[in-house]
Amino acid sequence: MAYSPIFTNNALKKMAGLGLSEGAALSVYKNGVKEGSSYGGWNSISKFSGYEIGVYYNQGSDGVWRIISVWKRNRR
Numbered sequence: 682m683a684y685s686p687i688f689t690n691n692a693l694k695k696m697a698g699l700g701l702s703e704g705a706a707l708s709v710y711k712n713g714v715k716e717g718s719s720y721g722g723w724n725s726i727s728k729f730s731g732y733e734i735g736v737y738y739n740q741g742s743d744g745v746w747r748i749i750s751v752w753k754r755n756r757r
Contacts, residue, residue, distance in 0.1 A: 686746035
């Protein structure tokens with residue numbers, strides 16, 4: 682059985698500031714292009730018309746996946 686990741690308080694604050702829902706972040710987490718990060722976690726990025734959303738996540742020592750941060754930027 683697959684479990685959804687948990688959101689850290691930092692991620693929730695950033696999402697609120699960007700106007701992004703948990704559903705949008707989970708969609709990027711599950712369906713975005715995965716990239717390794719130099720910080721030991723992963724980025725998942727999805728491109729949309731005019732912008733892209735990124736989700737940074739990692740797996741804790743307890744095996745639980747955590748969404749640490751979320752960002753949104755305009756595309757040219």
